[in-house]
Amino acid sequence: MYGFSRNGGGLLPRLALCAAALLGASVAHAAYPERPVRVIVPFAAGGGADIVARLVFKGVSEQLGKAFIIDNRGGAGGIIGTDAVAKAEPDGYTLLLGQSGPNAINPSVYSKLPYDARKDFAPVTQLTRYPYVVAVKKQLPVDNLKELIALAKRQPGTLTVSTAGQGSSAHLAIELFMRQAGISINAVPYKGAGPALLDVVGGTVDMTFGDAASASKQAQAKNVKAVAVTGAKRSPLLPDVPTVAEAGVPGYEASAWHGVLAPRGTPEPIIRTLQAAIVKVLADPALKARLAEDGIETVGSSPEEFNRALLAEIDKWHTVVVEANIKLE
Structure with a gap:
């Protein structure tokens, strides 16, 4: 609640200070990015995740006018690179190329993880499914x-x-x-x-x-x-081959995916800026065609949609891991 001071200060000066602070924060976020952004891919260069990251963020760099640098940090089933993002400054300058393994499966197959897949990340958008x-x-x-x-x-x-x-x-x-x-x-x-x-x-x-x-x-x-x-629909690479659900196991669906996540606490205006730029890149017909060559479908979801999908994936695979008694150390 606003109050009045005894030295002549009052509501209007305080409101002016608050407005200036909010305007400064808004301008800072509007200018994002002001320097190169690092995108950590938690797998070695040359693999599927690396290829997707380089294709997508080349376009994002062109959209936003700053370099998005791919940083490959493979090892431990994606844990090393994923943890690096979980512990990074939440300022929008360190992002994660997330994938179903490190972000949806590892929380169940490993007894201990250095990061919390549910709480340590701010979803930006789902890039693909395959x-x-x-x-x-x-x-x-x-x-x-x-x-x-x-x-x-x-x-x-x-x-x-x-x-x-x-x-x-x-x-x-x-x-x-x-x-x-x-x-x-x-x-x-x-x-x-x-x-x-x-x-x-x-x-x-x-x-x-x-x-x-x-x-x-x-x-x-x-x-x-x-x-x-295994997907929800047939692959364009094999249009005559049915899905598992069509072929005799109703309700079955299993797809892997890539997505972009930021450290928890990353300002929402930055998340929205990134999401809008990435979705625009994913809509490019040339990019869609290039990824389709590998049987990969582009998605481009909102942060809220991606968050719901990620939490559902964590729950889904947790049930499978428990029933199959799969444990890694």
Whole structure:
């Protein structure tokens, strides 16, 4: 409540000071960014997250007139880079290229994390979503998902499925599939999606949930059989291949994603400036076409929509992790 001072000061001078302070803060935020912005990608250069970050933030840099510098900080399943952003100054000059693994799955598969995925970040926007392809070796006597499920039920625990790593988003998609389909398949962890897919091509393992770009190429070359995609809709790379839900497991959906997050406490005007610029970049037909080559769909959500989606993802994968008893240290 405003009051009057005994030395002649009063309500009007105080209001003037408050207005000046608010105007100064507004001008400071309106000028954002005044210097280069660092975007931490918690994975090595050259991977999918790195490619998305460089494509998107090249456009954002052009929109906002300052450099957005990609800083690759890989290691520990994305934990190192993600934690660096959680502990950064909330001034808009350090951002995170978030992904389903570090931000939605790690909170459940690791007993301890140095950051709180629910509380330590301010969502800006979801950039992308992309499904996995259920690819089986060509020697397996199945031609569609229903036949694969039937075979797994006849031979419980005998089929093998390669994963991109224990606790990875592809691994969780497999665990969710097994539970909803009522089957048991032996999951074999690999160091990455590439080796996991190559051993299906070579016939060493029976199947994998591979990334759409690589798995579709192998399917088109008839090195594997693509029997379903895990997303909510079909992939443009494999338009004749049904979704898992269409092919016999109603309600199933598993997609990975990228998004932009800032440290908690980042001023809302900065969040809004970033979101508006990023959404404009994501609407560019050339960018959409480039990402579609890898089976990636652009999103461009509001901060509120992204926050709701992220919290729902954390809850969804927590249930799967608990039921499958997956733990990493």
